[in-house]
Each structure stands twice: as C-alpha cells, then as structure tokens.
Amino acid sequence: MKEFDTIGAIATPVGVGGIAIIRISGEDAESMAARIAFPKGGKDIYGLESHKLTLSDIRRISDGELLDEALVAVMRAPHSYTGETVVEINCHGGYFAAESIMEELFKAGVRQAEAGEFTRRSFVNGKTDLIGAESVIDLIHANSSLGQSNAAKALSGKLSQKVEKIREKAMDFASHLSAVADFPDEIDEMENVELEKRIDGLVCDIDGMLDGFAKGRIMRDGILTAIAGRPNVGKSSLLNALSRTDRAIVTDIPGTTRDTVEEYVNINGVALRLVDTAGIRESDNSVEKIGIEKAKEAIENADLCLFVLDSSCEISEEDLEIFDYIRGKNTIVILNKTDMGMYADSDKFAELLKTDTDCFVCTATPKDGAPLGIDVLEDRITRMFMGGGISKDEVFISNDRQKNALIKAKDIAQGMKTALYSGMPADMLYVDLEEVISALGEVTGVTVQEEIIDRVFERFCVGK
16 A cells, blocks of 8 residues: 555445545545536635535546536545545535546546555544454444444544553552652552553453354354254244245245355344255255255354254154254244144254253244244344343454453463462563553554554455
8 A cells, every 4th residue: 555645446335326426535636536526616626615515517638528527526625534634525426427427537646445454544534443453344334233333433432442451550559660760669569469450450341252253253243153953943944034034935845945045134133144955864865965065064064953843743853963963053943834733842853952041933934924933033133132221332343353362361461470479579570561552552553563554454445
C-alpha cells in the first residue's frame, strides 16, 4: 500500500440500482475530483462546505461531455472515515454510469483502491483500531440481529475499552515494579501476596473476556446445526419447518437427500446455519455414499445436532448406531411424526437411547395446520447457547485472532505466578509484564505485526 497517493473505488455493489457511491481518499482527492465534478451554482469543489452534498455535473476530462448528474460531498481531513480528505460522488446506479466516472478519475490520477484499503488507512491514521476494523467486516456480513449488535458495539469502541482497561492495569503494575527497582529507598517493594493478587487479577480479567468468545462467535457466525437421522424420519421436513420455506425436497422415498442442504434461519436474534444431511445408513449407491460421508463430516463440525426420530415406529438399530455416532456433541432429540400413531412419551425414548438429553415432541409436517413444537425447540436452542441472554451493554470478542492474543497474554501472566513460586525476584517479573502488555496490544493493534494487519484487511471488499 502506498500511504500517500490518492485512491478511489466504487463503494457500492456493481449492478442495477438507484445510486452508486464512488469514494476517493488522499491528499489530492479534491484536485482530482475537481477535474470531472462541477457543482451547480458556480462554485468549484474547493468552495464547497465540508460534509455537505451538492448537486454537480460530472463531465468527461477530454471534451467536457456530460456523463451524469450526481451529489458530491467533500469531507476534509482529518474529519473523515480514513482521516484523509475524502470525496464521495453519489451518481446514478447501473452497470455503466459508475464505471465510466471511475475511468475519468483514473485519467485524473486516482489509483484503484485495494481490498480494504480505505479502512486500512483509517487504522493507519488512528481513526480506528484493529478491533474496529474487524467489526466493520463483521457488520457487513452480519446475518442476525445479535451479530449486528455485537459488531456495532465493537465498532463504537466498547470492546477496545475493555481490552485497554486490562492493559492499563498491567502497565500500572509494571510501572510500580520499575519504580521499586529505580528507587528502592523511596518506594516499598510488594509482598508476594500482593504480587500474586495483582497477577490473579490480570488472569481473571482476561478469562472474563475469553469466556465470552463462544457467545461472540455464535453471534457472528451463527450456530452450525446438523440435522441427523436415518432416511425418511423427517429431517428435510424439519429444515423446512424451521426455515418456514420449502427449501428441501420432501418425499416418502428413503434416500431422497443425496447432498447436504444448507439454510440460514434467524431465531431470537441468533443465526442458525441449518445443514440437512443425507440419511446415514449402509448403501451400495455410489452417489448416496458420497452424501452419507458429507453428512458425517457435517456432524463432526457441527455446534449442535438435531437428531430426528420417527416416533410412529419403534427405535431401530440404525437409529441407535447414528445416535452413538453423535453422542458427546450438543444434541437435541426430535420426536417427529407424533401425529401418526405409536407415539410413546419422551422419557421412554430417552431411556431407549440411554441418554439424559431432552427429547422434544415435534410434528414438522402435520396433516392439518402449522408445524407443532417448533417455537419450543427454537427457545431451547437459544437457551442452550446464549444462556440467560445478552444485556444491552455486553460486547464479546468474536474471532480467533483476538482470542489467541488474549490466550497468549493469559499464559504469560500465569507463567509469572509460577516464576514467583519458584523464588524469582519481583523486579524480574517486569520483563514478563512487558510481554503481557504487548500481547494485549495485539488485540487492538497497538503492537501488532504488519503480517497480521495484512491478514485482517485481505478479508475486505474493494471500496471499504
């Protein structure tokens, strides 16, 4: 990335639409935009009030031919998304209008922005930290209201403030140790009990953030949910009932589902990534075998398994074998087809399966009326993963990079305690504390390496 040139890109998806937004950022953004944008009313771009949209003619550089009428805004540094002077052109949408304007900007000297380069400049110029940058991409890809809310809170700085509070504690601790070493006659040395208390406090604070990772990841990515069972027990009907669609083909012919079928649904603000798997059974059909292998893979990776039983018939050896395969995972047993006779109580099924897992009564495709028991099932799933719910002030880490940096900080802090027990002098803990501070700085990007920064921003789209 060339930090001082002027970049530009179409910031909205290319295609037919009412408006397309072109973003230009850099020291020469105004002068380059001034070559094609001419505000109506006689002013030039330099005379426009910052952060105010102005109707303007967009003209070709070579002959002045009118290309479009657009709303143009200048956001002068440092009061912009990137911290540099930014010009945004709101032109008409479509496949050609924005592209033709971009071609003229390239002729004016604008360089095509790389993926995520606007947000990267925002990071470099101190307008956001690495958590804020990651929350931008999470907000763009949010597929649930809780995921959107968590990303928005992180973008506002709430998550960074939590990390910085722990980092400040570590810095206060380190400064005290340093002062004791430099001025032993003036500042009292901490007793081991106090040193241990300080270390435990850091570990406890870091653990508090790590404990929220599972919720944060689920809020961001959703709950990967595999629907498992033998053929023709109603797995596809359950997917359709949960998604309120006819996404999966439903017949009374066993083995209809030959591949995994995926669908996102939103339950109580949480995304549920449903995977309808092929019925697991012995088969000589090569295509069905592939589907069964994919079903086993989906179950292995799943956060939750919905194990479907046909309650209109006895539990079979096949049912028991499949349940043994998923035993140990987060599982909810679904007793389907309860309107077709032979339904026994749920306790009886739990006894036959040799499990204390709750068995839910459900009729995914009743002969009359809506699916039964789906609302209760949805409530059970959200309670299982989100516990007592989320308070409006809570914000959680949600990606592996943040988690791994916190684990690194925690491990170093715990090592300090071990060193203290082994008789290491208190002033020697200062070196370890510096590493804790550095690891916490990796979370927000204060001390992060360029290679990690590259990895964060390569996930962005062009124009953001």
